[in-house]
Amino acid sequence: MSSLHISKVRKAYGPTEILREINIDVNDGDFLVLVGPSGCGKSTLLSLIAGLDTLSSGEIRIDDDKVNDLHPSERDIAMVFQSYALYPNMTVAQNISFGLEMRKVSKVDREKAVQDAAKLLQIEHLLNRRPGQLSGGQRQRVAMGRALVRDPKIFLFDEPLSNLDAKLRVDMRTEIKKLHQRLGSTIVYVTHDQIEAMTLATRIAVMKGGILQQLGTPSEVYNTPANTFVATFMGSPSMNLIPARIMGKNGALHFLIGDGDKTIDVELPPQPDAVARYAGKKVIAGLRPEAIGVENERSASALRNVPVTILVLEPTGPDTLAVLEMGGMEVSARLGADMPHAPGEKCELRVDLSKLVLFDAETEERIR
Template identity: 55%
Template structure:
């Protein structure tokens, strides 16, 4: 039985349809991330699951029970908000136990629950402090502790790290992932940050304009994006996409970038049988920046030599761990990720190795993945 099952869910605000026929099943113990740009409907979907908004159509089931008409307090969920939502006049201990007191949980049970989550979240020294005496990360731990003491069927996180600085966000991301591994809870987590989604999720629902574009594990989302939106949204830097033409030469498919230009690039493809119907037609080629590297790079465990192309460099961005290069491939702007100790000069014609095993091809009309 799925911990959360959403069927045919739609939401309208007057004439504006913000969610369109959403179908999702989340299994018990999964860490599912809803990711997408601002305004895509992910927070509205979470609010409907929580009972803070009503769906215009469709059903929501939690633990096999339909909850459309059930009050939020009776849905067996716990929610962690972006703003922490702590009571400023109460101590950390009182913030954590407040919900239990409202449910008339016996005092010994409250004390045991507080001791357990305080140890789990490493906030034992903070229990008598007020929220104003805590850092952002500590407040977020307290908000998580308040949710954990409920031991619900479902945890809902609504962009809980967006108020934190970059360093603290990385630390808290690891804390939440470690917590999930320890307690095996079912979590639905909303974020607009695709790095959070990739590093934390067991499965990701990529949303855009009120629809789920793809629902899969992070590796599938990254390597085989369902359409151009997913390809361009997931990844930092995102996938390079460019117009190209698929042709056959000596019985093998080739993709041509900048056809007819003096600097056109031809790439031989292997294992792209699904693209046979597009021979002689325009396609959109997608290739990740890490699949374009300095000449001499060996990609993975393969005896096949990578294709080497010469391309003009427009700009470089040293990041410490790597150098990101903006170059032109068949006249199209492309980002590459090369070793940090290599700094090609802007304007120079430079050799780059391409891993064509990881190329994606998209239909330019439907924008869906071909192969």
């Protein structure tokens, strides 16, 4: 296991900046996921860590060693690509051991390393097959096995599951999670899939336009997003962003949604001073779908009944996704599977305001 330190890293092609002063520290055994939309710079950052591209400025260190100018072969990393990159004329065993052979590792040690990796990945029965005889998931296991036998300081994964179908992607996600738990390896993993990021990571780096938007645990990124981009990018359905106004009434803060006869006035639970300073101002109220229509009493002091109109219901089995009209605006909610309401019905649903996140209406940054 090793640590990784990315300090003030920039990458530009002429006047076009791809990465802008990225600062990330990855601790021993961390599973860092770089996530963001296409073109955000996450794969470029992975290439810089791997040594497949050169920095414009900044520094990358593995443990205490600066690796900016080191060739990829000298960085002691292993990379797993989305394309698998297997040699079609070699068996699975030969593919896994090829890198070790190039490093002049003895045949006995190579065979032991292959057997150990195959056992860990449950592909012992595939060792004599060629890549053309394997499924997509099996090929990905072979690609992972080739990385594992290296016993590198850091594993790099570049969207390794994007070529798999939906069910196989879920299965392989579980296998990668198990692998990390068994080995305790340091992993940097690139994906555009926020569900992959949430389920795999110990820490998530959310990127947009070459800028690091937020770095934190899955819980921090999901529950306290740094800005409205992170709020809407992480989570499915995404967080509801509702234009609102903060008002002071009778010694308490309220937030008002909508205008005219559709205005909803909701008293807030106690708020930090930063929110109190927004009294009389416009804000953006962020509510996750599961915070609307709650059925438990865990946050009783923060629960409020809010009038809504049910517009659309989408049963999913374990729950029901709903589109509601609230204060003249459409919001999403995740309701119970056996909820008694029907489309067109007006009712009151309980909203858990302990889950409320407020953003500045102009900067779109979280108020904290």
